[in-house]
Amino acid sequence: MAAPYPHDHTALVARLRAAGCVYAEDEAELLTAAAGSPRELAALTDRRVAGEPLEHLLGWAEFCGRRIAVDPGVFVPRARTGLLVEAAVSVAGPAPAVVDLCCGSGAISVALADRLAPRWLAAVDVDPAAVACARRNLAGRDATVVQGDLFDPLPPDRRGRLDVVVANAPYVPTPAVALMPAEARLHEAAVALDGGADGLAVLRRVAAGAVDWLRPGGHLVVEVSDRQAEALCTAMTGLGLLPTVLHAEEWDATGVLARRPE
Structure with missing residues (x-):
C-alpha cells in the first residue's frame, strides 16, 4: 500500500x-x-x-x-561519462568519422554531434530499446543509429577509416552487479551493466575491433574503473594500441585513451 x-x-x-x-x-x-x-x-x-x-x-x-x-529500461547517462566526450573532442580533428559503441540513449553521440560536426557519425547498441531511444535523441542530426554487436553492423567500407571510436561499454564485474544500487540493477538493462567475470570482457572486444576499424593515428576512448585501468591498458598494448589512462576528479571518472600507431 x-x-x-x-x-x-x-x-x-x-x-x-x-x-x-x-x-x-x-x-x-x-x-x-x-x-x-x-x-x-x-x-x-x-x-x-x-x-x-x-x-x-x-x-x-x-x-x-x-x-x-531516457526511456524506461534504458541505461541512464552519468555525468562522469563527460570525460569521454572531452577526450574525444581533444583528439578528433576537423570533421572526423566517429562511432559511439554501446550508445545507450545516444547521449555521447548527441554531445559529439554538436561539438565536432562529424563528417560521419554512427551510434550502435545491441539493445533495441536503447536504439529506439538513441534514434529519438539524434533525430534531426546527421547521424546513423544501428542495432547490433559492437562493430558488426557498421558498413564494411568504414573499416580502417574511423578517426574516433568512443565506448561506454559495460565494465561492472558479473559478481558485483548484484551489489549495485537497486535503481540501476533493477531498472537498467543487464547488458548495459554486466562486463563479464572481471568487468573487461566487452572492453577487450572493443579494443580488438578498434585495431581494425580505426585509421592509423585514430583514437579509441573508453570508460573504466580506476582499479581496472591497468589491466585494460595491458590488454590494449598487447593488441598494438598505445593507451593512456585519463582521470577527471570533478566527475570521479576514469577512462583510457588509446591511439592506433601510424
Missing part, C-alpha cells in the same frame, strides 16, 4: 530523503515540475520512493549541458 501523499514541499523532501535520495530537495523540485497534477505527483513520488530512477520518471537526464531523453 502506498504511503500517504505529502501535501507540502517540506513533507515531500522529507519523504524522499527518508527513502535514501541524497539530493532530495532537487528531486522534489524536478518531480513537482514534471507532474501535471497533484495526483500525478503522488504517483511519481510513490514510484521514486519504490526505487525507480529519477531520470526514468522525468523522461530525461542532463548530460553535458543537454537534456537527453
